[in-house]
Amino acid sequence: MESKAQPLLLVKDLKKYFPILGGVLNRKVATVQAVDEVSFEVAKGETLGVVGESGCGKSTTARLLMRLIEPDEGAVIFDGEGVGEQHGLSVRDMRRNMQMVFQDSYASLNPRLTIEESIAFGPKVHGVSGKVARERARALLAKVGLDPNLFVRRYPHELSGGQRQRVNIARALALEPRLVIFDEAVSALDKSVEAQVLNLLNDLKREMNLTYIFISHDLNVVQYISDRVLVMYLGKVVETGTVEAIYGDPRHPYTRALLASMPSMDPGNRTTAPALTGDPPNPINPPSGCRFRTRCAFAEEICASTEPRLEMIHPAERHAAACHMEIAGSGHSKAMATSPPKAPPQPQHMGVVA
Template sequence: MSEAILQVKNVKKHFPVKDSALFAKPTKFVKAVDDVSFEVKKGETLGIVGESGCGKSTLARLVMQLIRPTSGSVVLNGQDLASLSEQELKKARKSIQMVFQNPYASLDPRKTVEQLVMEPLVIHQVGTHQERVKKVQELLEVVGLSDYHATRYPHEFSGGQRQRINIARALALHPDVVICDESVSALDVSIQAQVINLLKELQAKFDLTYIFISHDLNVVRYISDRIAVMYLGRVVEMGTYEEIYHNPQHPYTRALLSAVPKESPLVKKERMILTGDVPSPMNPPSGCHFHKRCPYATDRCKTETPALELFEGQHLVSCHLLGDIS
């Protein structure tokens, strides 16, 4: 396996909560992402899963530098994106692109498909107008559309077709890394399969590196080489899909997997039901963030934050009871 193309190091994002007083300094913060670190190697797909509100999409925007981190660094091809100026960041963004969740909201309804897909080329001043038009036609064919679609508007397409347009736009600048933020969750199941297969084909064709964010564990299992499980702004477990699905070690990961629907009604499956609600990221629990819902929690879990430690192979787990839970 090649060296890491993307390194996220101790990234935090704490959003200030404004006080009712007009000029008062904020005293409370929403800890959306709380000290996350991982690496992604060239050509691999890292899946990120977790409940709604765990910080997955915020993390994606931090990697893209759509929002700046409170602390930590995001290193792409040896360059720390978090330390770049806006002009330098604009150049660096040619190497990292994003496919957003909502195919209906992420396309400007006033522009044609040709204008939408050509937009990155115009912004970065790539090629002449004729070369850009030809490039748009090539990209549309690559994602399974035709060149006559170029003159149409977004409202004339289905959700799956719109997401193909988004993918074509993301590929326009030949990026090294593509972040897919819940990019198939708004689509029908049959269309989801088509888009996921398209993503895999494009990865092989253009040597792409993916960060694939989803709450659908079956989708993540199908497309990912490694998987990171997030809970309340932290990564609690990370490993290959075999390690995560066949040998989960963190209680939260086990609870998530137990909620996946059975493939056959004849298969017996034991559910792990979590008690209580997800704590507020504005006031997360001390120690392990999961201890209030964990059936195995000890006094140590309430006071001491567990580190993300190597269990075996590439399997990393953040749990004080690692190896002691049957």
């Protein structure tokens, strides 16, 4: 939790708008504001959980970090070096330090390569000799709990979903990265297999000093694995903080609704009324002001006219929320009239403590 140390990853004002082409001349008719001014940081050795519903931009954020798509604006700084900048870290070097595991374990493996070839592929591209790369592949297979003697010569279709996801994890680790992004990596697995993979991720993190960004829609899994959580809604960060702060004292109405929508696991105490009505709106032409206001029970005029900035609520918990009710003097009837003395003015983007 030491915010003084250099964060491993610092993301500033990341932005990606996708154009929608249409009409006879195939001109731009609209834009999807997939990721809009997203800022956050990941400290060394921590796990940052990212939650949100479909279309909130969590996967686009991951792809932007990996430069699988080019951001429109914003900076990504990996351990003090700007990625893709002139005197910074090249995209190729960034990818050696940052790897990603995807949801669909089958689609992310080349069906024509054996497991060993798949895992050794990355190191070979980065100049490791074939023999060393193969040895490393075998060691990694053992590390993720698959017997190398049984698996090296197999093809992806001969493996179960859980085994394939272990192979994907081994492949991501083959370049000895420092940060691994998991994009819904356990979502397609059965519960009993999911628990095995989560245990594996915790073990690997400890053994190899890894830092994780863990993207998931499953709030239970995020609570289990994360140190800090980022809640996204329609391309914006709406709340961030330690896992204790987010789950114990959620401030943004969206975070509260999301938590209230978790099944109770208690048949005697069922959820009787939905926390939210309607679906998330389309990220094409999102609502003005606060993007959540169309589904929010507390929306007032100020919410439509002004976009709330991410306001620090509790610096020790690094807990910040983008809601007018939390911004003193914002004009919302539930907000405090003036700044309370305990909350000193904060820099504009709370996720970034430079």
